[in-house]
Amino acid sequence: MTDPQQAERDYFANEPPPKDLQANITLAREFVARHDAAGRRLVLVTSGGTTVPLEAQTVRYIDNFSAGTRGATSAEFFLRQGYAVIFLHRQFSLLPYSRHYSHNTRSFLDFMREDHARVTVDEQHQPDMLDVLRQYTHVKRDGRLLILSFVTVTEYLWDLREVARLMRPLGPRAMFYLAAAVSDFFVPRDRMVEHKIQSNEDFAQSSTHPDADATVLPPATRTEGRKLVIDLEPVPKFLKQLVDGWAPDGIIVSFKLETDPSILVKKARYALDKYAHHLVIGNLLSTRKWEVVFVSRLEGERWIRVPEHRRTKSFSGVPSLVGSADATANQDQAEPSQS
Numbered sequence: 001m002t003d004p005q006q007a008e009r010d011y012f013a014n015e016p017p018p019k020d021l022q023a024n025i026t027l028a029r030e031f032v033a034r035h036d037a038a039g040r041r042l043v044l045v046t047s048g049g050t051t052v053p054l055e056a057q058t059v060r061y062i063d064n065f066s067a068g069t070r071g072a073t074s075a076e077f078f079l080r081q082g083y084a085v086i087f088l089h090r091q092f093s094l095l096p097y098s099r100h101y102s103h104n105t106r107s108f109l110d111f112m113r114e115d116h117a118r119v120t121v122d123e124q125h126q127p128d129m130l131d132v133l134r135q136y137t138h139v140k141r142d143g144r145l146l147i148l149s150f151v152t153v154t155e156y157l158w159d160l161r162e163v164a165r166l167m168r169p170l171g172p173r174a175m176f177y178l179a180a181a182v183s184d185f186f187v188p189r190d191r192m193v194e195h196k197i198q199s200n201e202d203f204a205q206s207s208t209h210p211d212a213d214a215t216v217l218p219p220a221t222r223t224e225g226r227k228l229v230i231d232l233e234p235v236p237k238f239l240k241q242l243v244d245g246w247a248p249d250g251i252i253v254s255f256k257l258e259t260d261p262s263i264l265v266k267k268a269r270y271a272l273d274k275y276a277h278h279l280v281i282g283n284l285l286s287t288r289k290w291e292v293v294f295v296s297r298l299e300g301e302r303w304i305r306v307p308e309h310r311r312t313k314s315f316s317g318v319p320s321l322v323g324s325a326d327a328t329a330n331q332d333q334a335e336p337s338q339s
């Protein structure tokens with residue numbers, strides 16, 4: 001079995017950091033120090049899916065499913081509870097507050113109208129928009145929300161590690177709420193072709209770099225006849241490193257997404273045993289908007305469900321479990337396992 005520390009050293013030695021890493025660290029350092037001095041609780045919410053580029057000059061990539069609804073909605077709830085939030089999200093996925101008016105079947109312009117050559121919010125949307133605006137303004141005034149972004153799995157992991165290390169001194173006042181959908185497989189930099197993959201064999205690249213010698217590793221993508229063959233490697237499970245090394249005293253909540261109901265709870269329990277963190281929140285792709293299962297050592301298995309009659313879309317068209325005021329009031333204690 002690979003030593004997790006060695007896997008970490010190898011991964012970060014091989015995969016170059018994102019261009020904005022230093023800028024992100026500077027912003028996060030100031031944010032953490034300010035809220036630490038104020039004695040505030042701080043949560044890192046990760047949100048959205050990570051990509052796996054297939055070429056160094058990326059035209060094609062593999063993506064992970066996630067619109068960022070869970071992360072953006074949860075961030076609003078943490079802010080409401082007085083937390084300072086670092087929101088590490090996939091670029092262009094949903095953001096707290098603005099999510100109510102974006103990624104919608106309607107344009108945000110549909111909420112507006114012209115009134116005497118001025119733009120105003122339509123009467124019917126005034127109360128909801130005022131409520132969202134007030135929350136947003138309050139959070140902005142307190143400087144309690146820091147928004148950082150990633151695109152690739154490597155950018156995500158660099159940011160996660162550096163921000164976690166900055167939050168380490170806060171001990172249990174630091175929480176990690178890992179709702180991002182993180183790729184399990186990737187193309188290592190030293191096996192990545194430089195240019196766009198060609199469908200015509202005559203133009204296929206035989207090595208990862210134009211002037212590479214014969215000792216260079218074979219590319220992870222190659223064409224065989226008219227087929228494209230992709231040979232991915234596993235991304236090390238950095239949850240172990242987060243729990244043991246980057247933030248050993250922090251509260252760590254991970255998510256587990258499955259499509260097969262019969263394995264969801266088993267996999268959540270497995271993750272809890274393996275990484276020894278605080279809580280795994282399990283959800284199924286098809287029902288994730290209405291139900292989740294909390295799996296922890298203290299409380300075992302607990303389902304939280306939005307009651308049937310509340311499963312309608314919100315005014316902004318974005319339904320979500322944590323967005324429902326009813327959800328926490330309708331917890332099914334110790335629901336039998338689906339497994």
Ligand code: PMT
Pocket residue numbers: 048065066067068069070071178179180181182183184235236237238239240253254255256257283288
């Ligand atoms: O954004 P939405 O559309 O609302 O969807 C929300 C969601 C379904 C994406 C979210 O609720 C969710 O389930 N997110 C986690 C999905 C996922 O990546 O599961 P996983 O089995 O790949 O990873 C489980 C945990 O291990 C994650 O918390 C991740 O941070 C961690 N991990 C994963 C891969 C990896 N190489 N290292 C890790 O540490």
